[in-house]
Amino acid sequence: MIRLTGKRCGPIGVDVGSQTIKLLQLSGDRTRIEEAVRWELPEEARDEDPQKRAEALGDALRQAISCRDFRGRDAVLSLGSRELFVQNIRVPKSPDGDLSAVVAQEAAARVPYSIAETDVRYLEAADIRHGGSMRREVILLACHRPVLERLLESVTTAGLRPVAVDVEPLALMRCYALQFRRDEDRSQRVMFVHVGASKTAVVIAAGTEILFIKYLEVGGQQMDEAAARYLGMSLADAAMLRRHNGDRRAEQQDAEVARGVSQAIRPVVDRLANELSNCIRYHSVTFRGAPLSRTLLGGIEASEYLVRQLVERHDIECELAQPLRSFKSDIEVGRDVQWDVAAGLALREVN
Secondary structure, three states, X not given: OOOOOOOOEEEEEEEEOOOEEEXXXXXXXXXXEEEEEEEEOXXXXXXXXXXXXXXXXXXXXXXXXXXXXXXXXXXXXXXXXXXXXXXXXXXXXXXXXXXXXXXXXXXXXXXXXXXXXXXXXXXXXXXXXXXXXXXXXXXXXXXXXXXXXXXXXXXHHOOOEEEEXXXXXXXXXXXXXXXXXXXXXXXXXXXXXXXXXXXXXXXXXXXXXXXXXXXXXXXXXXXXXXXXXXXXXXXXXXXXXXXXXXXXXXXXXXXXXXXXXXXXXXXXXXXXXXXXXXHHHHHHHHOOOOOEEEEEEEOOOOOHHHHHHHHHHHXXXXXXXXOOOOOEEOOOOOOHHHHHHHHHHHOOOOO
């Protein structure tokens, strides 16, 4: 008899964005994409009422799963900008090395909701000099527990079984760490920029050690609003025009439309570039030593156009990410830059 070992498939990575959800599942050995789906969220999922949002998300997840051949129902979820409070803070170094009490005290003074209803975690970044003393740079991560409970409820009502809850920045790191495994890569400092539909996540890391996390209030939604104002169109029409023309290859784009859209979103691109420059400056001042060696641009709004704008006009050296290049696949997933978080979630080790 032949004994089969190992899992046939890993868990389903569930990336819930502000406008879409993306589900991705890898083979048990994490080398092949077995299934993936991107699903547009209905307007109800963006409702101000938390219960309506939860119900709409559950329905959308159920529909997304039913149209594809996912194996099993184990799922790894992500907490992103809508669920997380993130802040780099500096705390005194603890003699016993345990910073939990100090971070909890800082969290109570900083998070915008009751600390009794908050799950608090932290990442230790590095020792830094603050004035005349040494302090520890810590990344505070907090989530309001009712928000987490509603997310878990939406996922379970859709028929999935949550086996882990991750945070978006760690999922990004896990995805790209798979690609940069040489000793040279591990010694470099990299800025990962995930440009989403409503916000942009910035993660600066030294090898696999995260030093800095920040969410910027810039994304595709702001680009759509700028295009609508400049072109005198409805928001829906401007968004459709921008995406339809942007999804085409450069030689197939309408030059006049591309020019108009570029002029329309220039203030948003300038703002993104300025914010990224501030993040780079914070890194260079706080974490002295090695400079940033590269910037990787990913997320649903990442494109060669945006890379060119940042490089040509703002002197930010960057390249378009390829988050799926480590995996074999027979599945059509569209532009792979949008799958970085989902892939990182699917790579999460679970018991």
